[in-house]
Amino acid sequence: MTDLARALLMLGLLAGAACCDSASAAKPESVMELLGKGDQARKEMKNSLALDYFNRAARLYAASADVYNARADLYKELGDFDKAIADQEQACRLAPGCVPYLEKRAALYCLCGRLEEGFKACDALIAHEKPATDSVYRMRAVSLKKLKRYQDAGKAFAVAAEAHKKSRDYHMNLYDAGDMYLLTGKAELALGYFERVIKSCPDLSTGYWGRAKALEKLGRQSEAEKDREKAKHLDLSY
Template sequence: MSRLVLTVAAFVSLTACSPEPEELLLKSKSLLEEGQYEQSIEYLDRAIEQQPEWSEAYNVRAVAYFEQQDFDKAIADFSQAIKLDSSSYKPYYNRGNAYQEQGDYQKAITDYTVAILKKPNIKDIYINRGVVFYVLNNYQRALEDFDFALKLEEDEPIVLLNRAKTQMALQNWEAAQQDLQKLTQKQSEDAEAFYLLGMAYLQTQQREESCVTWQKAQALGSEQAQQAISTYCN
């Protein structure tokens, strides 16, 4: 899954006895980047105490909670960020990610859709919404999102992989082959892509190509490819 959206400003050292909320926020972002989530939250608590109507501070604290996998607190803070300022797509997108982690897929779709309406050219939103549609077996809607993501960034590997899996779910084997061929050319050590390409070849009666492709996947450590070779190639 794509990273949460967080604009990170340059670090400013804290020198005053009573730092301003902006300084506290900058320090918290630096700590967040370093993976020091508890310390980041402490600075954000202080920033929010001084400036309780600050949407960005809630959004950043929610990201810290998300990284700790405390999704309930993350959702609460993302929701507060939205309540204070609903103009930005970021807390909607981020809250959608939290809902997705909780398996609350309909709420995730709703938030991703709002985020798209606010900022329609962010590739990651389409990727994540497409993943949710795929999980819900809504393959046609997933395909539409992956198609649009590829319009925003051509031949993005994660989108090629996701779209290929969706095409396979729809039994569009040749379309899946095309995506996987592009992907294996871009990422020559992607064992999963080679394995899936072999499966797509098999479905179009190209067994020799399947076996050659699975051998590449097996060499890259794919146990599934090893099983496929034993079943179809020996």
């Protein structure tokens, strides 16, 4: 090989290496790299920088549900619930059936006061995942209560209690079911739920206060007074 040929070959190799380096430098960051940088910026309270990373990820990886889920979390922190919901909806569309995304969507609707959409989102989640988490059942019931749909709320609290009997909210769901039935004039039904609260947590005053209200509605005044005295005693000794 002549000196000229060797020189040309070397130039070709160098040019090829330069092209590879240039291509490598121009290669966009992966979705995980961008999300990781965005999360780190959030931890450092650099929300504008975090949003820049998430926006860049959305432009480059528009089919990634994780991108919209991450940006929804940031928008929620910033108090921009409309954008948070829009991103969470997109995440749910891109990853249909993803339970954590569905739970976040329901929670966002309830948190920002869009209660009709909130309990419907809970219904969709419950239909998809049986049983859903105790928080989803309770969130649905609370939404119905806030909408003043007391009879539906009573049923929802009762379902929440039955679905998760070992939940820390078990006795609260029973009490709220009784309370909702009292509001709809079903004192006898309410009484049963308050008695279950007492059976579940006999050392808490909650059940006795509730049962006293139900007994009073039923005209059983002396029994109601005994329950009130019991509740007062428990409150004082708590």
